[in-house]
Amino acid sequence: MSPPSPPYVAVVGAGGPDVAGELLSDAEAVGSELARRGAVLVCGGLDGVMEAACRGARAAGGTTVGILPGSSRSDANAYVSVAVATGLGELRNGLIVRSADALVAVGGGHGTLSEIALALKAGKRVVGLGSWQIEGVEQAGDPAEAVASALR
Amino acid sequence: MSPPSPPYVAVVGAGGPDVAGELLSDAEAVGSELARRGAVLVCGGLDGVMEAACRGARAAGGTTVGILPGSSRSDANAYVSVAVATGLGELRNGLIVRSADALVAVGGGHGTLSEIALALKAGKRVVGLGSWQIEGVEQAGDPAEAVASALR
Amino acid sequence: MSPPSPPYVAVVGAGGPDVAGELLSDAEAVGSELARRGAVLVCGGLDGVMEAACRGARAAGGTTVGILPGSSRSDANAYVSVAVATGLGELRNGLIVRSADALVAVGGGHGTLSEIALALKAGKRVVGLGSWQIEGVEQAGDPAEAVASALR
Amino acid sequence: MSPPSPPYVAVVGAGGPDVAGELLSDAEAVGSELARRGAVLVCGGLDGVMEAACRGARAAGGTTVGILPGSSRSDANAYVSVAVATGLGELRNGLIVRSADALVAVGGGHGTLSEIALALKAGKRVVGLGSWQIEGVEQAGDPAEAVASALR
Numbered sequence: 001m002s003p004p005s006p007p008y009v010a011v012v013g014a015g016g017p018d019v020a021g022e023l024l025s026d027a028e029a030v031g032s033e034l035a036r037r038g039a040v041l042v043c044g045g046l047d048g049v050m051e052a053a054c055r056g057a058r059a060a061g062g063t064t065v066g067i068l069p070g071s072s073r074s075d076a077n078a079y080v081s082v083a084v085a086t087g088l089g090e091l092r093n094g095l096i097v098r099s100a101d102a103l104v105a106v107g108g109g110h111g112t113l114s115e116i117a118l119a120l121k122a123g124k125r126v127v128g129l130g131s132w133q134i135e136g137v138e139q140a141g142d143p144a145e146a147v148a149s150a151l152r
Numbered sequence: 153m154s155p156p157s158p159p160y161v162a163v164v165g166a167g168g169p170d171v172a173g174e175l176l177s178d179a180e181a182v183g184s185e186l187a188r189r190g191a192v193l194v195c196g197g198l199d200g201v202m203e204a205a206c207r208g209a210r211a212a213g214g215t216t217v218g219i220l221p222g223s224s225r226s227d228a229n230a231y232v233s234v235a236v237a238t239g240l241g242e243l244r245n246g247l248i249v250r251s252a253d254a255l256v257a258v259g260g261g262h263g264t265l266s267e268i269a270l271a272l273k274a275g276k277r278v279v280g281l282g283s284w285q286i287e288g289v290e291q292a293g294d295p296a297e298a299v300a301s302a303l304r
Numbered sequence: 305m306s307p308p309s310p311p312y313v314a315v316v317g318a319g320g321p322d323v324a325g326e327l328l329s330d331a332e333a334v335g336s337e338l339a340r341r342g343a344v345l346v347c348g349g350l351d352g353v354m355e356a357a358c359r360g361a362r363a364a365g366g367t368t369v370g371i372l373p374g375s376s377r378s379d380a381n382a383y384v385s386v387a388v389a390t391g392l393g394e395l396r397n398g399l400i401v402r403s404a405d406a407l408v409a410v411g412g413g414h415g416t417l418s419e420i421a422l423a424l425k426a427g428k429r430v431v432g433l434g435s436w437q438i439e440g441v442e443q444a445g446d447p448a449e450a451v452a453s454a455l456r
Numbered sequence: 457m458s459p460p461s462p463p464y465v466a467v468v469g470a471g472g473p474d475v476a477g478e479l480l481s482d483a484e485a486v487g488s489e490l491a492r493r494g495a496v497l498v499c500g501g502l503d504g505v506m507e508a509a510c511r512g513a514r515a516a517g518g519t520t521v522g523i524l525p526g527s528s529r530s531d532a533n534a535y536v537s538v539a540v541a542t543g544l545g546e547l548r549n550g551l552i553v554r555s556a557d558a559l560v561a562v563g564g565g566h567g568t569l570s571e572i573a574l575a576l577k578a579g580k581r582v583v584g585l586g587s588w589q590i591e592g593v594e595q596a597g598d599p600a601e602a603v604a605s606a607l608r
Contacts, residue, residue: 005529005539040538065538071393071554073461082496082521082538083461084555089375089391090270091250094243098527099540113286114269118242121262134265157377157387192386217386223402223545225309234344234369234386235309236403241527241543250375251388394574395550402547417590418573422546425566438569 008065009034009150010042010100012115013049013108013131023049023107026129028056029143030104035062037151042067042100044092045076045083049106054079067096094118102150104140105131125150160217161186161302162194162252164267165201165260165283175201175259178281180208181295182256187214189303194219194252196244197228197235201258206231219248246270254302256292257283277302312369313338313454314346314404316419317353317412317435327353327411330433332360333447334408339366341455346371346404348396349380349387353410358383371400398422406454408444409435429454464521465490465606466498466556468571469505469564469587479505479563482585484512485599486560491518493607498523498556500548501532501539505562510535523552550574558606560596561587581606 011030013023031053034041041057043050045066054064058079066080071087086092093111097103097118102125105116112131119126120136127149128137140146163182165175183205186193193209195202197218206216210231218232223239238244245263249255249270254277257268264283271278272288279301280289292298315334317327335357338345345361347354349370358368362383370384375391390396397415401407401422406429409420416435423430424440431453432441444450467486469479487509490497497513499506501522510520514535522536527543542548549567553559553574558581561572568587575582576592583605584593596602 008529063538065540067540073464073555082519084521084523084540084551086551087393087554088395090273091243091246091391093270094246095540095542098243098543099529110269110273110288114266114273117262117266117269118245121242121266136262160377215386217388219388225312225403234367236369236371236388236399238399239402239545239547243544247388247390250391251377394577395547395554397574398547398550414573414577414592418570418577421566421570421573422549425546425570440566 007039007102007151008042008100009039009147010096010103010115011049011053011106012043012096012103012112013106014112015044015046015048015050017047019048019107023130024052026143027052027106030106030129030146031056031062031064032060033144033147035060037147039151040065042096044069044096045080047077049108051077051079053106065099067092067099090114097122097124100124103127104129104146104150105137107131125152158190158192159254159303160192160194160252161299162248162255162267163201163205163258164195164248164255164264165205165258166264167196167198167200167202169199171200171259175282176204178295179204179258182258182281182298183208183214183216184212185296185299187212189299191303192217194248196221196248197232199229201260203229203231205258217251219244219251242266249274249276252276255279256281256298256302257289259283277304310342310344311406311455312344312346312404313451314400314407314419315353315357315410316347316400316407316416317357317410318416319348319350319352319354321351323352323411327434328356330447331356331410334410334433334450335360335366335368336364337448337451339364341451343455344369346400348373348400349384351381353412355381355383357410369403371396371403394418401426401428404428407431408433408450408454409441411435429456463495463558463607464498464556465495465603466552466559466571467505467509467562468499468552468559468568469562470568471500471502471504471506473503475504475563479586480508482599483508483562486562486585486602487512487518487520488516489600489603491516493603495607496521498552500525500552501536503533505564507533507535509562521555523548523555546570553578553580556580559583560585560602560606561593563587581608
């Protein structure tokens, strides 16, 4: 008999070079805590919040899945364990949501908002850390609380 | 030489039997106005706001495209001119956004929010009529104003 | 009560400038015959076989749906009634198959083969006209026979 | 500097309980050889050829990615390291192809044929082992030769 499979938790948030340092350190702590608790981290595979979360998870021995918008695995950040190059553009946001049991949103713009909305629509738990204040999103005070809520 | 192709405008909003009557009449007026101005109406093809918008458009001689979540065209409301059965579930929301030049959101829940977010992310114009108050969404006072904004 | 909705038939085949003239005239005849018999024509929306089929259908008063690989409706040929810009690349082949009740393949390369295979996998009728000789594909001798088989 | 990322190779073939024993042992040997040579194995995540390939890869210490048609990770076979539940049905075949640098087809029906066709269309290397005889597919005599061709 195989052991119960691990939870998959998506960490979503902005990419790009302009993400605030506090969000990056929050994302890294979320990734680290998810790995410590045995969860597989799913994300969009790029830089910014996604990279920080992956770095935290990998440093703690975790597995990270990057579901990329483009068709080339080389777009993945260096901390992605397994990259899925979808070529779907922003439609891959829906795959991130489907792949995960729960979402932790760290900051984020409109792409992140689309993921929050799709997860709420699908009835999945969404935890926010400095992210959108949408009804149905549980607001967490810090990374540990966010992960605890996501895995509850 | 072919004439300039018509604009495609998505009308997004809630399905189901519980949509408020005022939203339905707004949606119908939006559909009617879009048709009157020569736009093709794109929507999710189901009931509620989608059906009301299609009914308005067809009554005014317009063309309506229903991009369905399921695999069967029979899910389309009776006012859909052309139905595309995607079998993609909520991922079809992203196709509605891609297919359209602009969005008019009439009320709506989390599915609608995902469409608003994807459209803003793609840099498309989003007009709201009693819908989500998200930065970047232009709020319209009535259906005619909503359509005028969407087609500007 | 609404009348029974029309059948949707996909016409698939190669795009590009190098398609043999005989295939183009076959495709045009298939489109024309589909329109004459009241079917909606679904295709990939581009040039070559797709354009020829749309031209035939439109000349006979039919409706044509172009499910495009790219994100811009301007890629559609001039005979597409309704264009859906998917941005999915070749994954849109699967949407063409899902959207249709049956397929007519006119010549074609590997993209066409993927559509034939997906349609057979989905249990849909596939008729070939100078196309791949795959078990399960009904071979037709001419366009009228192909359409008759597809609509049987 | 990170080391060069590993190649990703898809192993495609039939699922279900009726796959011939010889194909299963071939698939298992392909999986084992891919893992031994450091490749990540991508597949559809289900049973039959997919499960046999994953079992071979995991026994040799490799990583296996299952890109599932349904929305539930519990559909994955027990030898999948990372499961992506897409909910796309057969459209996920296109994601398997996109995710991989090359394909090894072991036997297979129409779903497999769609993957072969999409990979050839995308210009990726396709190696067949008792699979479809399509122009462009390299026929291999045994699992080791198939893997050597795929990784060339």
